[in-house]
Amino acid sequence: MLCNEVKRVVYFFLDGSLSDQKKNDLAKHFDGCPDCSTRMRVQKKIREFVNRRLSPVSAPDRLKVRLTRSIRAFRTEWSASGASE
Numbered sequence: 001m002l003c004n005e006v007k008r009v010v011y012f013f014l015d016g017s018l019s020d021q022k023k024n025d026l027a028k029h030f031d032g033c034p035d036c037s038t039r040m041r042v043q044k045k046i047r048e049f050v051n052r053r054l055s056p057v058s059a060p061d062r063l064k065v066r067l068t069r070s071i072r073a074f075r076t077e078w079s080a081s082g083a084s085e
Helices: 003-015 020-032 034-053 061-080
Strands: none
Touching: 003 020, 003 034, 020 034
């Protein structure tokens, strides 16, 4: 496997979406190519950082309660106005 091909598929490697054969080919290449190995480790760290920053954050309980009340009030008003006919 050549470095140019590694550059094209390193993201798929990190996603785990490559076939076992391709994964093995890449692992062998990383063992013998310090530049590609470093590139892969840097990309992996960037992806981990982004994933941590994009991890879901739960809304505060107060907000959940307010939204639930607002939705219920809207439904009540909607059905009272005959809009469901």
